[in-house]
Amino acid sequence: MNIWGMTQEELQTVLTPFRIPSFRAKQILHAMYQEHRTDFNEMTNLPKGLRAQLSETLAIERPSVLALRKSADGKTAKFLFEFSDGATVESVLMRQPYGNSICVSTQDGCNMGCAFCASTLHGLSRNLTRGEILAEAYAIDEFLQEQGEKIDTCVLIGTGEPLMNYENVVGFLRLMHEKETFGMSYRSFTLSTSGIVPGILRLAEEGLPISLSISLHAPSQELREKIMPIARKYALSDVIAAAKFYAEKTGRRVTYEYILIDGVNDRLEEARELVRLVSGQLANVNLIPLNPVVESGLKRPSQESIQAFSAYLSKHHIPVTVRKEMGTDINAACGQLRNAYREAR
Ligand code: SF4
Numbered sequence: 001m002n003i004w005g006m007t008q009e010e011l012q013t014v015l016t017p018f019r020i021p022s023f024r025a026k027q028i029l030h031a032m033y034q035e036h037r038t039d040f041n042e043m044t045n046l047p048k049g050l051r052a053q054l055s056e057t058l059a060i061e062r063p064s065v066l067a068l069r070k071s072a073d074g075k076t077a078k079f080l081f082e083f084s085d086g087a088t089v090e091s092v093l094m095r096q097p098y099g100n101s102i103c104v105s106t107q108d109g110c111n112m113g114c115a116f117c118a119s120t121l122h123g124l125s126r127n128l129t130r131g132e133i134l135a136e137a138y139a140i141d142e143f144l145q146e147q148g149e150k151i152d153t154c155v156l157i158g159t160g161e162p163l164m165n166y167e168n169v170v171g172f173l174r175l176m177h178e179k180e181t182f183g184m185s186y187r188s189f190t191l192s193t194s195g196i197v198p199g200i201l202r203l204a205e206e207g208l209p210i211s212l213s214i215s216l217h218a219p220s221q222e223l224r225e226k227i228m229p230i231a232r233k234y235a236l237s238d239v240i241a242a243a244k245f246y247a248e249k250t251g252r253r254v255t256y257e258y259i260l261i262d263g264v265n266d267r268l269e270e271a272r273e274l275v276r277l278v279s280g281q282l283a284n285v286n287l288i289p290l291n292p293v294v295e296s297g298l299k300r301p302s303q304e305s306i307q308a309f310s311a312y313l314s315k316h317h318i319p320v321t322v323r324k325e326m327g328t329d330i331n332a333a334c335g336q337l338r339n340a341y342r343e344a345r
Pocket of ligand 1: 110111112113114117118119120158159160161194
C-alpha cells in the first residue's frame, strides 16, 4: 500500500495492525513530508525492527521525472512526471517578481475538449489522487530547495479540469495547508476552471479562501460553445452567476481568463461584449495571447490587436492584465510535452 499523500488520521488507521504507539504515525509523516524520505530504512527516527516491518507491507511511491526543461533565463522550468501506472502529467515552475509560482495538473489528460488546448487531444485517462498532485509540488519544491528557494504560490491550471476531480483537489489543498507538509496559506492558491457551475458553487461553500479563475475565452454563449464544448452544458449566464456567488461568499476577486485567438474572439466587437458582461463585478480579466497548438490550426493575434483589446477594456474601467510570456524557449503550449512523450511511446 502506498502511504504517500495520507493524512495523520489515515496513516494511523493503516498502522493499526502493527500495534505500535500512535506517535509513530507522526514520526513517519515527519520523515516522509519534512525530511523527504521515500525509504522506511532511512527513517532513523524509527526503531530498526519497525523499519523492516513497514518496508514489507507499505511503500512511499512518488512519480519519476521523465523530462525537465529549463529556460535559458532560468526563470521557467517545465517538468514531465510519470506515475507507476504510466500516467503522465506536466507541471511548471515560474519565477515571478512576486515569488515562485507553480502550476500543477489535476488529471491525466482532459475531456473538456477546449479547441485551443493540447491537453485534451487524447481525452481523459484518469483523475490524479490528492497524493499524486501533492507529489508534483514536492518534486518542484526539492528542485527549488537545491537553490535555497521555496514555493510561494500554486495554481491549479495544468492538465485537467480541477472541479471534475473535486474530492482529490480539495484534499490536495487541505494537505498543502497542513503544517507537516507545506503549511501554505489558502490565499496562496488559485484554482482555474472551465466553468463547472456545480463545482464553483460547492467550492464557494467549502470555506477555503482560495482565488478562483474562470476560463471564459468568449463573451457570448454562441461563441463560447464553439471553442469550449463544456459551454453547452453550463450556460455562460450560469457561469457568471456562480462566479458572482463565489466572490460574494469568499470576498475574493474572480479572474476571468481570456485566451485571445486571431479572428475568433479578438475583435473590438468581442471586447465590447466582454465589458458589458464583466462590468460591476469584483473581477478582473487576464488576457492570454494564444500559444498555438499545431493540430488546432488556431493562431495568435498580432501585437496591435492584443494591445487594442486590452486598451478597450482599460478604457471601460475593467481591471485587465496581459499574461507575460515566460520561458519562450521551452514554452510549448501546455500539454505538448506530454503529448510528444505519449506519441513517442
Ligand atoms: S483548457 Fe483546461 S479544461 Fe480545457 S481542455 Fe485544456 S486542460 Fe481541459
